[in-house]
Amino acid sequence: MAAAGEPHSSLYDTIVVGAGIQGSFTAYHLAKRGRETLLLEQFPLPHSRGSSHGQSRIIRRAYPQEHYAQMMAESYRLWEQLGAEAGAPLYRQTGLLVLGADTNPEFQRCCQTLVQHRVPGELFTAESLPGRFPGIRPHDGEAAVSDRTAGVLYADRALRTVQDEFRRCGGALHDGQKVTDIKPGVVVTVTTTAGVYRAKSLVITAGPWANKLLAPLRLQLPLQTLRINVCYWKEKVPGAYGVSAHFPCFMAICAPHHIYGLPSNEYPGLMKICYHSGSPADPEEHDRPPEASALPDIERLRDFVSKYLPGVVPEPAVVEHCMYTNTPDEDFVLDRHPEFSNIIIGAGFSGHGFKLAPVVGKLLSQLSVGEEPSYALEPFRIRRFPAPPPAAP
Numbered sequence: 257m258a259a260a261g262e263p264h265s266s267l268y269d270t271i272v273v274g275a276g277i278q279g280s281f282t283a284y285h286l287a288k289r290g291r292e293t294l295l296l297e298q299f300p301l302p303h304s305r306g307s308s309h310g311q312s313r314i315i316r317r318a319y320p321q322e323h324y325a326q327m328m329a330e331s332y333r334l335w336e337q338l339g340a341e342a343g344a345p346l347y348r349q350t351g352l353l354v355l356g357a358d359t360n361p362e363f364q365r366c367c368q369t370l371v372q373h374r375v376p377g378e379l380f381t382a383e384s385l386p387g388r389f390p391g392i393r394p395h396d397g398e399a400a401v402s403d404r405t406a407g408v409l410y411a412d413r414a415l416r417t418v419q420d421e422f423r424r425c426g427g428a429l430h431d432g433q434k435v436t437d438i439k440p441g442v443v444v445t446v447t448t449t450a451g452v453y454r455a456k457s458l459v460i461t462a463g464p465w466a467n468k469l470l471a472p473l474r475l476q477l478p479l480q481t482l483r484i485n486v487c488y489w490k491e492k493v494p495g496a497y498g499v500s501a502h503f504p505c506f507m508a509i510c511a512p513h514h515i516y517g518l519p520s521n522e523y524p525g526l527m528k529i530c531y532h533s534g535s536p537a538d539p540e541e542h543d544r545p546p547e548a549s550a551l552p553d554i555e556r557l558r559d560f561v562s563k564y565l566p567g568v569v570p571e572p573a574v575v576e577h578c579m580y581t582n583t584p585d586e587d588f589v590l591d592r593h594p595e596f597s598n599i600i601i602g603a604g605f606s607g608h609g610f611k612l613a614p615v616v617g618k619l620l621s622q623l624s625v626g627e628e629p630s631y632a633l634e635p636f637r638i639r640r641f642p643a644p645p646p647a648a649p
């Protein structure tokens with residue numbers, strides 16, 4: 257086994273490009289199995305220009321799609337295991353409320369998966385909900401279902417922990433090295449701004465930069481990169497919507513996009529409440545201030561806060577930024593490159609991939625060693641997208 261951080265072979269089993277949560281988990285699973293693994297990251301770590309930074313993410317089993325609800329059972333176990341290995345918990349159970357019109361099909365599918373998977377929780381009507389959670393004011397015809405297993409992942413800590421554990425298992429992590437060229441073949445050659453590396457397989461988990469890396473490999477996925485405003489809102493009474501007051505996470509099924517919130521914790525007195533969409537942006541422009549036309553999301557959030565959360569000031573107190581990489585159906589891409597079978601792609605996590613990263617990493621590691629994946633990968637195949645029209649002559 258290699259000493260921490262030191263490759264001892266010029267030919268790696270696998271190179272993973274991108275040390276966000278998906279690449280870091282993939283590398284961790286590989287190193288844990290004794291594979292010689294190199295994880296490459298373009299920016300010095302930690303950084304906040306991709307999708308995996310920040311203190312919090314929701315973890316939940318309340319999913320309308322069966323395939324995610326199923327994967328989440330294992331994901332919880334793997335998060336628990338990683339926390340135990342590192343000696344620090346990686347999430348806090350707070351519960352989650354899914355709020356929606358009781359006739360909404362997505363709301364009903366969430367209820368069904370929770371029942372099918374025997375997830376502990378309760379169903380509330382618009383009348384019964386305020387008795388239990390006085391901070392939320394639902395409207396007539398709305399209902400809520402709780403997922404008691406849900407909570408808040410400590411995202412920054414989780415990312416650092418999985419990278420530390422990867423190194424502890426003998427993996428090499430080179431940050432501040434941008435991959436500038438990939439030569440496919442039985443042995444893949446990867447050139448960075450600092451060196452040339454070779455491996456038997458390559459995993460690309462480049463977040464919003466995925467299509468930039470795939471273009472020279474003659475592949476473009478239908479990905480849309482969005483800049484998301486991450487908004488924090490002031491509680492009128494500090495702590496009233498806090499984890500200590502047992503306020504849960506929530507996900508409101510609204511059209512055209514959901515609104516979700518996390519109890520106050522990371523910034524005392526501030527609740528994180530966000531819109532599940534943003535404005536199209538190139539990841540290189542992540543830090544550019546938004547144009548006025550990019551703010552309808554904040555208007556929608558103000559309206560939601562004033563209608564549903566009477567104890568929260570309807571004006572964002574802090575706005576940070578993060579990137580989504582969306583597929584048209586918001587399902588992930590977990591697949592082999594159609595031409596180069598030893599190049600594996602993990603992309604399009606569509607704003608909901610953090611909680612699933614332990615399982616995603618396992619699946620990508622299985623694909624890269626040529627093993628049968630533990631879950632059916634049909635929902636995640638590249639071929640579900642219509643082929644792009646041929647380029648004009």
Ligand SMILES: Cc1cc2nc3c(=O)[nH]c(=O)nc-3n(C[C@H](O)[C@H](O)[C@H](O)COP(=O)(O)OP(=O)(O)OC[C@H]3O[C@@H](n4cnc5c(N)ncnc54)[C@H](O)[C@@H]3O)c2cc1C
Nearest residue numbers: 274276277278298306307308314435463578605609610611
């Ligand atoms: C505001 C917001 C809220 C979210 N909320 C939730 C939530 O509550 N629950 C949940 O489960 N998920 C949530 N998500 C989604 C989740 O955070 C993402 O799905 C996940 O972080 C995606 O990780 P990634 O590794 O694919 O991408 P990234 O974190 O972007 O990682 C990709 C990495 O690749 C590197 N890279 C790119 N190109 C190169 C190159 N050429 N050479 C070397 N390195 C390269 C990048 O620098 C980057 O570090 C949220 C996302 C956002 C933005």
Ligand SMILES: O=C(O)[C@@H]1CCCCN1
Nearest residue numbers: 314507514516532607608
């Ligand atoms: O993955 C999640 O749980 C959050 C909340 C809902 C919208 C997407 N992101």
